[in-house]
Amino acid sequence: MEKKIKNTVEDGHGFRSVCYRLWKENKVAVFCALLIVIFALAAICAPLLTPYGYDEIVTDTYRLSQPSLAHPLGTDEVGRDVFTRLLYGARISLMVGIVPTIISMIVGALLGIIAGFVGGKADAVIMRLADIMLAFPSMLLAMVIMYTLGDGIINIFLALALVNWASVARIVRAETLKLKETEYVEAARSIGVSKWKIMMRHILPNCIPSLIVLFTLNIPSAILSESALGFLGLGIEKPMASWGLMVNTGRQYLYTNPWLSLAPSAAIMLVVLAFNFLGDGLRDVLDPHLKNQ
Numbered sequence: 470m471e472k473k474i475k476n477t478v479e480d481g482h483g484f485r486s487v488c489y490r491l492w493k494e495n496k497v498a499v500f501c502a503l504l505i506v507i508f509a510l511a512a513i514c515a516p517l518l519t520p521y522g523y524d525e526i527v528t529d530t531y532r533l534s535q536p537s538l539a540h541p542l543g544t545d546e547v548g549r550d551v552f553t554r555l556l557y558g559a560r561i562s563l564m565v566g567i568v569p570t571i572i573s574m575i576v577g578a579l580l581g582i583i584a585g586f587v588g589g590k591a592d593a594v595i596m597r598l599a600d601i602m603l604a605f606p607s608m609l610l611a612m613v614i615m616y617t618l619g620d621g622i623i624n625i626f627l628a629l630a631l632v633n634w635a636s637v638a639r640i641v642r643a644e645t646l647k648l649k650e651t652e653y654v655e656a657a658r659s660i661g662v663s664k665w666k667i668m669m670r671h672i673l674p675n676c677i678p679s680l681i682v683l684f685t686l687n688i689p690s691a692i693l694s695e696s697a698l699g700f701l702g703l704g705i706e707k708p709m710a711s712w713g714l715m716v717n718t719g720r721q722y723l724y725t726n727p728w729l730s731l732a733p734s735a736a737i738m739l740v741v742l743a744f745n746f747l748g749d750g751l752r753d754v755l756d757p758h759l760k761n762q
Contacts, residue, residue, distance in 0.1 A: 490754045498750025501743035512559035521550045523557035524708040542732050554710040561711040566692040569629035577637025582668045585645025602635035615703040629691050644676045678755035685748035689741035712737050
């Protein structure tokens, strides 16, 4: 009997259908998706694109050298190739954008579904925790966590995940409150399907379109947060490379060697804009009712 109950996920949310509609309706979003893929491939293939290591001193004589064929973005204050560090920094910045977002999405989605579907004390406790998290400025809270835990990429993952789960939980709770009143959920309840199965099989799949859009919009926020933490000296430990750390170390040479800060700043801007435009395009495709709002 349970197998006959189907959720009401709209048709046309398959991967191919979404890609086709995105191409037809928003070519800017498609271009942004390609740009993100290019950045990701460049980060993955960094050892193939440059002969240097991210912390290799390529020259002791020409520190802070001008851009050239050998060093397209010049060298930094200790003689490291800036282009190489930009490629390896993409690994850290993209990973910091994606991994904490995935963690916060999983935690926030589960807590949001439980709060919305179970209700009662569970809803009150989870939402009050979310309110407490949202009451603090996200960057200030991330700084406090980083000061407490110390530098390191794992600590950045934890800090950004703790900062961002609350907003996800509130959105998923709102979706759950709407979905649990639908006929197919009532039918599942009437035949004795457990609450956990209803949440995982009938509620969660209907939240996926919203979660996909939220995922693409939260990644640039995490990248900017990591960049800000790196700029403040609270992010990745030296000598590792990240875009925020490169902006911080290059700002003292902004008037004499501006490319040290401008190159990672431009990379941050392009990636953040690409994710934002892609998120807007996916929102219009997955939920056309929002397009004209």
